[in-house]
Amino acid sequence: MARAVTSQRKAINTAVAWTIGLAIFFPILWTFLTSFKTEAQAIADPPVWFFFDWTLDNYRVVQERSNYTRFLWNSIYIAGGSTLLGMIIAIPAAWSMAFVPSNQTKNILLWMLSTKMLPAVGVLYPIYLIFIQLGLLDSRFGLTIVIMLINLPIMVWMLYTYFKEIPGEILEAARMDGAGLREEILFVLTPMAIPGIASTVLLNIILAWNEAFWTLNLTASRAAPLTAFIASYSSPEGLFYAKLSAASTMAIAPILILGWFSQKQLVRGLTFGAVK
Amino acid sequence: MSTKASRFSARLMLAPAVILLLAWMLVPLTMTLIFSFQRFLPLRGGFQGWVGFENYIRFVNSSAFWPAVQTTIIIVGGVLLITVILGILLAILLDQPIWGQGVVRIMVIAPFFVMPTVTGLVWKNMFMDPNNGLLAYLWRFFGGDPVVWLSDVPVFSIILIVSWQWLPFATLILLTAIQSLDSDQIEAAEMDGAGTLSRFWHIILPHLSRAITIVILIQTIFLLAIFAKIFVTTQGSFGTRTLTYLIFQRVLESQNVGLGSAGGIYAVILANIFALFLMRIVGKNLDR
Amino acid sequence: MGEIVLEQVTKSFGDVTVIPPLDLTIEDGEFTVFVGPSGCGKSTLLRLIAGLEDVTSGAIRIDGRESSTIPPAKRGLAMVFQSYALYPHMTVRKNIAFPLRMSKMSKAEQDKRVEQAASVLNLTDYLDRRPGQLSGGQRQRVAIGRAIVREPAAFLFDEPLSNLDAALRVGMRLEISELHNRLKTTMIYVTHDQVEAMTMADKIVVLRSGHIEQVGSPLELYRNPRNLFVAGFIGSPKMNLIEGAEAARHNARTIGIRPEHITVSAEEGQWSGLVGVAEHLGSDTFFHVHDTGLAETITVRADGEVSFKHGDRIYLTPRTEFMHRFDEQGLRLP
Numbered sequence: 001m002a003r004a005v006t007s008q009r010k011a012i013n014t015a016v017a018w019t020i021g022l023a024i025f026f027p028i029l030w031t032f033l034t035s036f037k038t039e040a041q042a043i044a045d046p047p048v049w050f051f052f053d054w055t056l057d058n059y060r061v062v063q064e065r066s067n068y069t070r071f072l073w074n075s076i077y078i079a080g081g082s083t084l085l086g087m088i089i090a091i092p093a094a095w096s097m098a099f100v101p102s103n104q105t106k107n108i109l110l111w112m113l114s115t116k117m118l119p120a121v122g123v124l125y126p127i128y129l130i131f132i133q134l135g136l137l138d139s140r141f142g143l144t145i146v147i148m149l150i151n152l153p154i155m156v157w158m159l160y161t162y163f164k165e166i167p168g169e170i171l172e173a174a175r176m177d178g179a180g181l182r183e184e185i186l187f188v189l190t191p192m193a194i195p196g197i198a199s200t201v202l203l204n205i206i207l208a209w210n211e212a213f214w215t216l217n218l219t220a221s222r223a224a225p226l227t228a229f230i231a232s233y234s235s236p237e238g239l240f241y242a243k244l245s246a247a248s249t250m251a252i253a254p255i256l257i258l259g260w261f262s263q264k265q266l267v268r269g270l271t272f273g274a275v276k
Numbered sequence: 277m278s279t280k281a282s283r284f285s286a287r288l289m290l291a292p293a294v295i296l297l298l299a300w301m302l303v304p305l306t307m308t309l310i311f312s313f314q315r316f317l318p319l320r321g322g323f324q325g326w327v328g329f330e331n332y333i334r335f336v337n338s339s340a341f342w343p344a345v346q347t348t349i350i351i352v353g354g355v356l357l358i359t360v361i362l363g364i365l366l367a368i369l370l371d372q373p374i375w376g377q378g379v380v381r382i383m384v385i386a387p388f389f390v391m392p393t394v395t396g397l398v399w400k401n402m403f404m405d406p407n408n409g410l411l412a413y414l415w416r417f418f419g420g421d422p423v424v425w426l427s428d429v430p431v432f433s434i435i436l437i438v439s440w441q442w443l444p445f446a447t448l449i450l451l452t453a454i455q456s457l458d459s460d461q462i463e464a465a466e467m468d469g470a471g472t473l474s475r476f477w478h479i480i481l482p483h484l485s486r487a488i489t490i491v492i493l494i495q496t497i498f499l500l501a502i503f504a505k506i507f508v509t510t511q512g513s514f515g516t517r518t519l520t521y522l523i524f525q526r527v528l529e530s531q532n533v534g535l536g537s538a539g540g541i542y543a544v545i546l547a548n549i550f551a552l553f554l555m556r557i558v559g560k561n562l563d564r
Numbered sequence: 565m566g567e568i569v570l571e572q573v574t575k576s577f578g579d580v581t582v583i584p585p586l587d588l589t590i591e592d593g594e595f596t597v598f599v600g601p602s603g604c605g606k607s608t609l610l611r612l613i614a615g616l617e618d619v620t621s622g623a624i625r626i627d628g629r630e631s632s633t634i635p636p637a638k639r640g641l642a643m644v645f646q647s648y649a650l651y652p653h654m655t656v657r658k659n660i661a662f663p664l665r666m667s668k669m670s671k672a673e674q675d676k677r678v679e680q681a682a683s684v685l686n687l688t689d690y691l692d693r694r695p696g697q698l699s700g701g702q703r704q705r706v707a708i709g710r711a712i713v714r715e716p717a718a719f720l721f722d723e724p725l726s727n728l729d730a731a732l733r734v735g736m737r738l739e740i741s742e743l744h745n746r747l748k749t750t751m752i753y754v755t756h757d758q759v760e761a762m763t764m765a766d767k768i769v770v771l772r773s774g775h776i777e778q779v780g781s782p783l784e785l786y787r788n789p790r791n792l793f794v795a796g797f798i799g800s801p802k803m804n805l806i807e808g809a810e811a812a813r814h815n816a817r818t819i820g821i822r823p824e825h826i827t828v829s830a831e832e833g834q835w836s837g838l839v840g841v842a843e844h845l846g847s848d849t850f851f852h853v854h855d856t857g858l859a860e861t862i863t864v865r866a867d868g869e870v871s872f873k874h875g876d877r878i879y880l881t882p883r884t885e886f887m888h889r890f891d892e893q894g895l896r897l898p
Contacts, residue, residue, distance in 0.1 A: 009372075010372075010373055010374060010375070013369065013372045013373070013374045014374040014375045014376070016369060017369050017370060017372075017374045017377075017380045018374075018376065018380055020366065020369070020380075020384070021379075021380035021381075021383040021384050022383065024383060024384050024386075024387060024440070024443065024444075025383035025384070025386055025387075027387070027398055027399065027402075027403065027440070028386055028387065028390065030402065030410065031394075031398050031402065034402065043407075043408040045413060045416075046413060046417075047410060047413055089292050089293050089296065090293060092289030092290070092292070092293075093289060093290045093292070093293035093294070095286075095289060096285075096286035096287070096289040096290040097286075097290060099286070100282055100283055100286035102283070106559065108290070108294065110555045110558070110559050112293070112294075112297055113551075113554075113555055113558065114548070114551055114555060115297050115300065115301045117497050117547050117548065117550075117551035117554070118301060118305070118544060118547065119500065119501050119520065119540070119543040119544055119546075119547045120501060120503075121501065121503070121520045121523045121524055121527075121540060121543055122305070122308055122523070122540035122541065122543045122544040122547075123304035123305060123307075123308055123540065124523070124524065124527050124528065124536075124540070125307075125308065125311065125527045125528075125533050125536060125537060125540075126303070126304035126305075126307035126308055126311070127304050128527075128528070129307070130303075130304070149296060149297070149300045152293060152296065152297060153297065156293060167647055167649065169645045169646070169647050169649040170649045170650075170651060170652075172614075172616050172636075172643075172645070172649065173643065173645055173649035173650075173651075173710075174651075174662070175615075175616065175635070175636045175637055176614060176616075176636050176637070176641065176642060176643040176663075176720075177637070177642075177662050177663035177666055177710065177714070178637040178638075178663050178666035178667050178714070179637060179662075179666050180635075180637060181282070181285060183666060187662075188651055191651075191653040192651075192652065192653055206389060209391070210389070210390075210391045210392060212391065212392040212393050212503065212504035212507075213501070213503045213504065216393075216503075216504060216507060217524075217528065226391065227391055227392070227393045227504065228393075230391060230393040230394050230397060230508075231393045231397075231504070231507065231508050233397055241401060241402055241408065244397060244398070244401060244402075245398075245402070248391075248394040248397070248398060251391055251394055252389065252390050252391055252394055255389050255390075255391070256386060256389050256390070258389075259385070259386070259388070259389035260382050260385070260386075263381070263382075263385055263448065264452075266388075266448065267448055267449050267452045270445065270449075270494065271449060271490050271494065271558075275449050275452055275453055275486075275487050275490060
């Protein structure tokens with residue numbers, strides 16, 4: 001819809017858009033700025049903006065006080081592990097449905113989607129119980145499995161829509177050229193699917209990183225990732241805004257960066273291919 | 277494009293995903309269903325007999341149920357209203373040629389990537405705190421009395437926080453949908469004498485209708501399950517206890533598993549009603 | 565070698581029968597064209613031969629070897645697809661070498677064959693580009709290159725020219741014909757365009773709803789169409805098919821006369837009518853003539869210099885020696 005517009009119109013649009021954009025972004029910006037203040041400056045009246053004594057103390061304190069690295073490592077383990085495991089299961093499944101569809105394919109896809117709609121709270125106790133029985137409560141492995149399973153439908157769907165875009169004729173050409181199933185997947189399908197696979201991985205890491213129902217309910221201290229670490233700040237003692245900000249900044253920074261890369265894929269992933 | 281051999285290996289490759297999801301869905305759901313017909317109190321010896329539909333009736337008749345339903349509807353409805361309307365306006369604005377479009381886009385989208393617990397705590401403390409929050413400064417600056425957000429207008433506060441997180445999602449999807457609108461159509465409408473407003477009503481809005489429906493359905497499903505933001509802000513007090521939170525409390529806090537499971541089944545049914553509509557739209561899309 | 569024999573081959577998708585029992589022999593070295601309207605089963609037939617679809621029943625013999633259960637990779641055939649189906653992530657060189665790499669040929673031999681194919685197809689300068697950087701015609705040549713390097717028993721072409729513009733199509737048609745003349749390998753070529761069929765084929769197979777309507781050389785089909793369908797399908801512009809009293813005069817249900825077999829005059833002739841649309845191609849002119857007293861509009865070919873205009877009265881005389889007669893079932897009368 002890009003059309004020629006007078007530069008006056010453009011200037012007005014720009015001003016409005018930037019104002020709104022900054023307003024929406026402001027809480028993040030403010031958190032970022034506060035993380036470099038002292039606790040006194042963090043609650044100063046009137047608020048201080050840029051001209052304060054920038055300090056890295058909060059980051060140091062957060063690291064020391066709460067063993068931040070352990071939570072970070074747990075987050076990485078769970079997000080990375082669930083994504084890796086999920087992809088190992090989702091890629092063959094999506095491949096099979098995209099390239100060798102049967103008359104059940106559509107139903108299977110929709111059914112998978114329906115499992116994603118299952119409200120977590122409805123199965124909270126059974127999972128809790130199963131976890132206790134299997135000794136998985138507060139274990140990274142158990143959480144990894146659960147998070148992999150809740151995101152598996154999205155992974156399969158996203159990969160499916162990407163695979164669907166690879167023309168079937170190219171795979172047939174490979175077959176005619178003498179490639180067996182293994183060579184077909186290795187030399188033709190995988191290289192062509194890498195952009196789609198990368199986007200799926202990216203989105204899945206974001207979703208797993210921010211998951212905050214199971215991570216809060218199935219962990220205590222050992223396996224708790226950053227979501228739970230931040231939640232531990234909800235009962236404040238004394239001055240802590242700057243430290244909360246530092247912890248928050250560290251928790252969201254990696255995902256913000258990944259998120260910016262995957263804006264476009266996000267739409268496809270979260271709408272199950274219905275909007276591209 | 278398929279031969280028998282490739283069909284067989286395809287089924288084999290699909291199997292792990294199907295089996296895992298089937299187990300993930302059936303096992304816990306069956307357990308919940310069974311618990312819901314039991315008097316089951318883990319702290320007092322667990323299973324204490326079958327009670328038929330008593331839990332279902334008690335859950336609905338409890339004094340907390342209808343307020344929770346009301347809160348859920350107000351929060352979900354409020355967030356949908358705000359995110360969809362603002363999302364449409366923002367999407368149209370971002371579709372216009374502006375300087376620094378990419379940067380504005382990134383700023384608008386950013387809240388979606390923020391961890392829900394961070395969202396909840398940052399808003400609760402740094403913005404809505406009645407003493408040290410930024411909004412309190414703002415109120416004082418204009419000579420007003422600071423609002424005690426999370427206890428004076430708790431539901432509105434939750435709506436505000438959740439909307440901040442989900443507005444980017446609505447905007448991003450609606451923007452994607454607007455960009456797929458053929459500019460020929462707009463130009464044709466212009467040639468036919470349609471003004472800005474009627475172009476919006478008769479061309480842009482109908483074009484967006486499908487995307488809006490999808491946004492509403494997907495958000496509803498996710499919003500019904502909102503948990504972390506309430507967990508770290510009000511813990512369900514001050515009338516912010518949604519259905520999800522109520523069930524959570526019944527199951528894990530008061531450890532009344534039978535009652536909570538009945539509530540869980542209600543939640544499953546509720547979510548499935550919306551899921552059904554969503555799946556019909558997505559399914560139609562598959563046929564194209 | 566590349567003799568392909570189909571014996572009682574059938575194909576159904578569920579309850580839908582696409583190919584009823586069908587027999588066909590394609591001789592070694594022959595250029596065979598499957599032609600027919602869309603949905604006639606010609607592409608399905610090609611894919612059955614390729615092995616991309618399983619036959620429901622029947623046998624496919626390639627050089628005497630029953631192949632209907634052999635996977636496509638092992639049939640020794642090469643195929644050129646409508647969309648070219650080039651591997652977008654590989655260079656032209658790697659695209660062409662892919663089948664050789666799959667057959668574990670030595671690197672040196674691979675390079676030799678790729679260079680050879682590239683020089684034949686004028687692709688030498690483009691070997692290190694990706695398909696995305698090539699024009700439609702060049703992509704087409706890469707697809708052909710990929711097919712020829714492996715020296716297959718037969719080439720299968722699935723509407724290979726339909727994505728090209730008109731001028732390129734004529735050029736590629738010639739190139740493929742020349743390739744056939746040089747390689748003398750069996751080629752099976754699927755198209756819906758009867759011009760391609762006429763200009764390229766040694767043997768045309770006309771298909772409709774999975775049935776073979778007629779098999780023969782282009783001129784056989786042109787001169788002696790077995791039935792109304794073939795008569796209407798082969799030839800451009802289409803044969804005039806006339807029913808009613810005029811046909812009855814020739815003891816037929818339907819008579820057919822090609823536009824090029826009618827003489828045109830300003831003064832006298834068997835039929836008279838008014839010129840509707842006149843299409844001046846330069847070399848030829850086609851007139852669509854109304855109000856001849858026949859139910860049908862008659863198309864006639866005249867010399868490019870003949871200059872009747874819209875609304876002119878014109879006289880037509882069919883050359884009876886070229887007239888085709890058909891009975892009630894649409895079959896040709898002797």
